[in-house]
Amino acid sequence: MRVLLAIDDSPFSEAATRELASQVRAKGTAVLVVRVLEPIVRTTIPRMEPAYATELAGLMEEERKQARESLEKAATTLRREGFQVETRIAEEEVRAAILDIASEWQADLIVVGSHGRKGLDKFLLGSVAESVARHAKCSVWIVRAAQRG
Secondary structure, rough: EEEEEEEEOHHHHHHHHHHHHHHHHOOEEEEEEEEEEOOOOOHHHHOOOHHHHHHHHHHHHHHHHHHHHHOOOOOHHHHHHHEEEEEEEEOOOOOHHHHHHHHHOOOOEEEEEOOOHHHHHHHHHHHHHHHHHHOOOOOEEEEHHHOOO
């Protein structure tokens, strides 16, 4: 089985990682852990003031560093349970990246955590999990974690 686990830096992703590790048999299961970073519009950077462009580049590098750390944390958890694990960082719109990578990698299952937003928040912010579930060509497992107040 091939499982794509899409994570961010949230407790919801940690819950999805734990659920995957505890509910799916590791034997013969390959997991691709993906962290998607929203891209900065690259065409605007060359026209920016040099100081702003440098600051923006520094912020993106910090995001990449945090992404590598979160990927390694999830990968370590899954490897400890016996999964074959690869990691990948993508810089693309989140929903599209998850779907594109799942298709390219030929995933049998996509696992995502859900922030559990409702109403206006869901309308304004959108739902990555819902969009992935609607458009994926494979099964999608949405792990819901209790929100902490």
